[in-house]
Amino acid sequence: MALAWCFADEQEPYAVAVLRLLGNRTAIVPSVWPLEIANAFVAAERRGRLQPSRTAELIAEIAKLGIEVDSHTTSQAWKETLTLARRHGLSVYDAAYLELAIRESLPLATLDQALAKVARRVRLPHLAV
Numbered sequence: 001m002a003l004a005w006c007f008a009d010e011q012e013p014y015a016v017a018v019l020r021l022l023g024n025r026t027a028i029v030p031s032v033w034p035l036e037i038a039n040a041f042v043a044a045e046r047r048g049r050l051q052p053s054r055t056a057e058l059i060a061e062i063a064k065l066g067i068e069v070d071s072h073t074t075s076q077a078w079k080e081t082l083t084l085a086r087r088h089g090l091s092v093y094d095a096a097y098l099e100l101a102i103r104e105s106l107p108l109a110t111l112d113q114a115l116a117k118v119a120r121r122v123r124l125p126h127l128a129v
Contacts, residue, residue, distance in 0.1 A: 026066040030096035031073040
């Protein structure tokens with residue numbers, strides 16, 4: 001989702017609407033999220049899509065958003081997250097988002113179709129915008 005905010009050629013209406021919601025709401029993300037974002041930025045730099053200076057600007061913009069990093073993701077990794085990944089054929093990374101949304105009773109905001117499908121299957125609401 002956050003990467004769709006950062007790259008014009010990846011923007012989707014749903015992602016833009018979620019970004020607008022963050023103007024007056026807080027989102028919670030698993031602790032793996034900053035690593036995923038940083039990894040995507042460094043990969044984009046290596047492919048010539050971003051310069052390090054632009055990466056720094058994007059990080060500063062993301063830091064201003066109401067995004068809270070969950071402190072319990074790690075403690076769930078070998079428990080519920082692993083179980084969800086196995087049960088639903090997800091990566092452990094995607095299962096971390098699912099586990100967090102279930103644990104916090106929050107709707108899930110995702111552009112990942114496989115993850116969205118599993119969320120519907122477990123009756124987890126998709127964030128409506």
